[in-house]
Amino acid sequence: MEGRSRHVGGDHVMLRLMTELSRAGRLLRVPGSGVCGVGFGLGMLLAPIAVLFLPWLESALSLGLGGRNMWLIKQKVLQSQERRVQKYFLKNYKILPMFGGMTEPKEGLFPQPLDHFNRRNNGTFKQRYWVNTELWEPHHGPVFFFIGGEQTLTSYSVLAGEHVDLAQKYKALLVSLEHRYYGTSINPDGLTNRNIQFLSSQQALADLATFREFIGQQYNLTRNNRWICFGGSYPGSLSAWFRLKFPHLVFAAVASSAPVRAQLDFTGYNKVVSQSLSNPVVGGSMKCRSAVASAFSQLDGILVGSNTSRLEVDFKSCQKLNGSDDRVEFAGNLADIVMGTVQYNEEVPGRNIANLCRIMTDQKLGSVYQRLMVLNKDYMDSMELQCVDNSHQNALANLRSTEVKPYAMAERQWYYQTCTEFGYYQTCEDKSCPLSRWLTLQFQVDVCAQVFGIDPGSVQGAVDFTNDYYGADHLASSHIIFVNGDIDPWHVLSVLKNQSHSEVALVINGTAHCANMLPVQQEDLPSLRQARQKIDHQIGAWLAEEHLSSWYYGYTRKMYGIYAAATHYILQQRGAVRFAGHEDWIRTNQRGKYSWDFLNFKDVPLEAVDASGSLLTYDGMENLDNPSLRCWLSEKYWQGHRGSLPA
Numbered sequence: 001m002e003g004r005s006r007h008v009g010g011d012h013v014m015l016r017l018m019t020e021l022s023r024a025g026r027l028l029r030v031p032g033s034g035v036c037g038v039g040f041g042l043g044m045l046l047a048p049i050a051v052l053f054l055p056w057l058e059s060a061l062s063l064g065l066g067g068r069n070m071w072l073i074k075q076k077v078l079q080s081q082e083r084r085v086q087k088y089f090l091k092n093y094k095i096l097p098m099f100g101g102m103t104e105p106k107e108g109l110f111p112q113p114l115d116h117f118n119r120r121n122n123g124t125f126k127q128r129y130w131v132n133t134e135l136w137e138p139h140h141g142p143v144f145f146f147i148g149g150e151q152t153l154t155s156y157s158v159l160a161g162e163h164v165d166l167a168q169k170y171k172a173l174l175v176s177l178e179h180r181y182y183g184t185s186i187n188p189d190g191l192t193n194r195n196i197q198f199l200s201s202q203q204a205l206a207d208l209a210t211f212r213e214f215i216g217q218q219y220n221l222t223r224n225n226r227w228i229c230f231g232g233s234y235p236g237s238l239s240a241w242f243r244l245k246f247p248h249l250v251f252a253a254v255a256s257s258a259p260v261r262a263q264l265d266f267t268g269y270n271k272v273v274s275q276s277l278s279n280p281v282v283g284g285s286m287k288c289r290s291a292v293a294s295a296f297s298q299l300d301g302i303l304v305g306s307n308t309s310r311l312e313v314d315f316k317s318c319q320k321l322n323g324s325d326d327r328v329e330f331a332g333n334l335a336d337i338v339m340g341t342v343q344y345n346e347e348v349p350g351r352n353i354a355n356l357c358r359i360m361t362d363q364k365l366g367s368v369y370q371r372l373m374v375l376n377k378d379y380m381d382s383m384e385l386q387c388v389d390n391s392h393q394n395a396l397a398n399l400r401s402t403e404v405k406p407y408a409m410a411e412r413q414w415y416y417q418t419c420t421e422f423g424y425y426q427t428c429e430d431k432s433c434p435l436s437r438w439l440t441l442q443f444q445v446d447v448c449a450q451v452f453g454i455d456p457g458s459v460q461g462a463v464d465f466t467n468d469y470y471g472a473d474h475l476a477s478s479h480i481i482f483v484n485g486d487i488d489p490w491h492v493l494s495v496l497k498n499q500s501h502s503e504v505a506l507v508i509n510g511t512a513h514c515a516n517m518l519p520v521q522q523e524d525l526p527s528l529r530q531a532r533q534k535i536d537h538q539i540g541a542w543l544a545e546e547h548l549s550s551w552y553y554g555y556t557r558k559m560y561g562i563y564a565a566a567t568h569y570i571l572q573q574r575g576a577v578r579f580a581g582h583e584d585w586i587r588t589n590q591r592g593k594y595s596w597d598f599l600n601f602k603d604v605p606l607e608a609v610d611a612s613g614s615l616l617t618y619d620g621m622e623n624l625d626n627p628s629l630r631c632w633l634s635e636k637y638w639q640g641h642r643g644s645l646p647a
Contacts (some may be wrong), residue, residue, distance in 0.1 A: 001073065004321035014138035034163045054187045068395070069333045071409050072383050073340035073351075080348045081518060085160045088519035103173075105132040105155045110214055112180065114198050116206035127185045127207060128178040132213070134156035142226045142543060145250070146176035147208065149235035149241070150414045152183035152407055162517050163230040163254070166536060169559070170543065172228075173219065177211050179235070180204055181413050184406040191402040193452060196416050201238065203468070205217040208242050212249050226251040226538060232470070232514035233257050233490065240495075241470050244477040252479035252542050254535060257514045259493035260482075262466040262475040264423035264459060269339070270433040272489035277351055277434065281510050282487055283354025291360040292338060293434035299334065300437055303327045325392035328443050331436035333388050334372070337379045338435060341425065345487050345512040351382065352363075353487075358476050399451045412451075423463045426489075478502040481538055483531060485511030489575035501593065504538060506531050541596040544568055564602035566609075571598075576610040 088468040107130055114123035130153075135141075146157045157176035158164070167174050178185040181199040189195055211228060229248045231239035236258030243253035276282060302311055308321045308330075315334065321327050346352050356375065365371045380388070399412050402478045418424050428439040445456040447462065471477075473495050482505045485493035488512060495505050508515065509527045514532055544556045545568075557565035567577045567586065571594045576587035579601045587610070588594045 018601045050118065057283045067380070068411075069336035069388070070340050071411065072385075073344065074334065075409070076351070076383065077344045077347045077485065082333050084518055084521065085156055088160050088522070096416075098208060105130045105158045107155060107194055110211075112185075112207055112210060115514070116203055116210070124182065125185065125187045125190065127180060127211070128153065128183060129211065129215075130155050130158045130174075131219075132164075132174035132178045133219075135167045135171055136173040138173075138219070138225075140224045141171040141173060142228055144170075144172040144174050145208075145212075145227055145229040146174070147229055147231040148176060148178040148182065149231065149233060149234040149238070150179065150182055151409055153178040160519050162292050162519070162532060162535070165223060165519065166539060169536070170539070173221075173225070175211075175215055177208065180207055182410050186406070188404055189402075191404055191412055193402075197412070197415060199413060201241065201417070201421060201466075204238060205242055206247055208238070209249055212246075221326045221441075226543065228254070229447075230254045230517075231256065231258070232517045233259070236494075236514075239481050239541045240475060240477070240482070242472065244475050244478050247477070247479075251276075252481075252539065254483065255492050255494075256483045256517050257485070257488055257494065258482060259422075259424065259490050260470060260475065260495060262424070262463045263493060264425065264426050264445075265428050266464045266491040266493070267430055267433070269426040269489040270428050270435060270439075271493060272487075273339055273342045274432055275485075276345070276487050277338075277357065277490075279353075279487070283352065283363065284357055287361050288357035289438045290436055291368045291371065295360070295372040296331075296335070296434065296436045298369045299331065299372065300365075303331060303436075314373050316380065316385075316387045318389045320389055321390060323392075325443075326390050328438045328440075329392050329395060330388075330390040331438035333390060334376060335428070335435040335439060338374060339489070342487065343489055343513050347512060347515075379556075396447070398448055399447070416449065416452060419445075419452060419454045419459055419461050421466045423459060424493075474499065476502065478614075479542055480504070481506065481535055483516050483535065485513065485515050487511060488513040489513075502542075506534055537596065537599055541599065545572075560599060560602045563604060563606055564599055566606060567598050567601075570609055572610070577606055578608040578610075579604045580607040581605075603610075604640075 012355070044643050105224040107128065109128055111124040112127040113121075114125055115121040140514075146161070146163055148157065153176060160172040164174060166172070179204060180186070181190055181196070187195070190198075208229075215221065227240050229239045229250050229252075231254075232367050233235070233256075236255040237260045239253040240255040240258055240260055243250050274289055277284045277292055278286050299311070302308065308327065311317070311330065312320060315330070317330060321330055341351055341356050342353060344351070357379065359365065359375050360368070361372050362371065365374050380386075399415055401412065425441055425444040426439065427433075427441045428435045428437055429441065432441075442456075445459050447458055448454040448459060473493070475495070476499070478500065480495075482495040482503075484494050484496065484506070485508045487510060491507070495503070496507055499504050499505070508525075508531045510525050511528050513529055516535065520529075520532070540559055546561070556568050563579075570577055571586070571588055574588050574592055576585045578585050578597075579596075579606065582601075586594070586598050
């Protein structure tokens with residue numbers, strides 16, 4: 001194991017990142033992933049220094065000729081998120097981490113088996129992780145585990161976000177792990193066709209299990225230190241799957257915007273795009289949806305012709321469109337502007353569905369085709385792009401590159417995972433899609449063969465195996481919270497209804513991809529605030545449910561107050577309680593299960609306790625070790641026992 005502390009945002013990091021950005025040049029056409037969450041992506045690497053260098057960062061991201069628009073949109077989203085994180089630090093700590101004032105998280109590397117499923121393979125790679133002990137109560141505090149995904153992970157993964165806000169309340173140890181083959185957690189020859197085979201979600205889950213054991217040994221963790229994992233988008237799926245496959249290692253999971261159901265032809269993505277463009281709650285309208293569909297229909301009419309020079313000029317292509325493959329790239333880049341705006345609605349100031357619809361319904365701007373030109377120009381200006389690279393050969397060359405670039409976007413790795421596990425190809429071949437019909441399934445699966453030599457016909461089998469292995473959107477697990485926004489196109493592949501009393505689904509009205517994961521801000525919708533409260537209550541309830549000891553009564557009392565703690569203890573013993581001013585008793589069912597709705601009355605005094613038929617004895621109430629509570633109860637009545645509690 002190699003552990004080290006370093007100054008986040010040091011000069012060597014800046015120089016290395018500048019080199020990678022200068023090399024990155026063009027981005028490329030890959031099936032969109034749902035990158036989200038604090039700590040993901042290129043932008044987050046610079047979070048500690050972005051206040052000083054953000055203007056440079058914005059221009060650096062547009063170095064070269066431009067490229068695959070969805071990935072550029074994700075980079076812009078990550079920049080916006082890092083500003084939000086900085087605002088969070090300035091508000092809560094009055095200082096950024098790089099300038100001191102708080103303990104810097106520990107960054108470390110430890111050797112991870114390259115292949116967990118073949119012990120004859122002795123290969124290893126060094127996997128990067130972070131640990132923040134600042135908020136932790138070692139004896140009984142839980143471990144909040146932030147899971148990395150298809151981007152570089154940074155120290156902010158244990159410094160800011162919903163899970164960090166919760167860690168402050170529950171006094172948790174914060175740890176995070178970078179995903180294998182992303183960021184710096186990869187061997188120099190990792191991207192060759194021979195070695196990329198060790199990139200899979202199954203290997204990643206085994207990494208999580210090994211890492212858990214490693215951290216347990218490093219920090220002398222016990223059964224009292226319960227692990228709860230957090231992740232968003234693909235890491236959200238990993239979070240749920242870790243609980244599913246390793247329930248003895250992880251106590252609970254929060255899976256935000258998690259597409260747990262793999263799908264080859266992801267037609268549902270653009271169905272949600274269509275619905276969102278029509279949704280007045282977020283500034284959409286039927287008029288907007290119709291204008292977008294009409295504009296792309298006109299665009300398609302020109303693309304099927306022999307002369308595309310008008311399109312090349314009007315939409316500022318970096319080169320001529322040579323053949324049908326370039327036309328697909330062109331159509332896809334324009335569609336990305338709409339798709340990315342919907343997926344990340346309100347994540348970047350000024351880039352939202354309402355603004356898109358304002359442009360597309362403004363007749364003063366000319367025809368719907370001309371309005372699409374304005375929308376494209378607005379997007380290019382925001383990205384500081386002079387032109388858009390629509391060359392399919394450039395895209396393939398980028399995907400075929402096996403050079404490891406730790407701080408660049410990881411398109412090759414993610415495309416490999418779509419070919420071997422998930423599909424997720426966003427197509428537009430049905431009538432409900434308002435975008436270009438050039439976005440076909442065949443074009444995208446053909447890339448699997450062109451880049452990796454994977455038979456396109458085998459991709460469906462890989463998707464089927466993934467769903468069989470994990471259970472798709474019916475995991476049959478427990479202690480998992482699935483959180484989704486109904487504007488996010490990825491939500492249709494997640495769990496949207498409660499599967500059991502402990503496999504809970506929250507759908508947040510009016511929010512986009514992973515909206516719940518970022519630090520709280522004043523502009524958050526009421527629905528988002530309520531969802532965060534429900535997540536908090538559910539985690540607290542599960543932690544309280546786990547322990548019946550006198551200590552945990554004290555812990556619950558500290559978290560929720562004496563009345564909630566007493567109620568919890570009594571219900572655990574199959575008793576019943578009644579709160580002051582309420583006629584209804586709160587009691588367990590025949591199986592001893594009960595609702596945690598009593599937390600809504602945590603500030604309301606208890607009026608009566610029914611212990612008849614319970615496990616409680618007269619002496620057992622000594623566990624409610626609070627003199628004021630016992631004195632108060634003695635003034636009321638104790639059903640099921642003679643006399644009253646001792647004062």
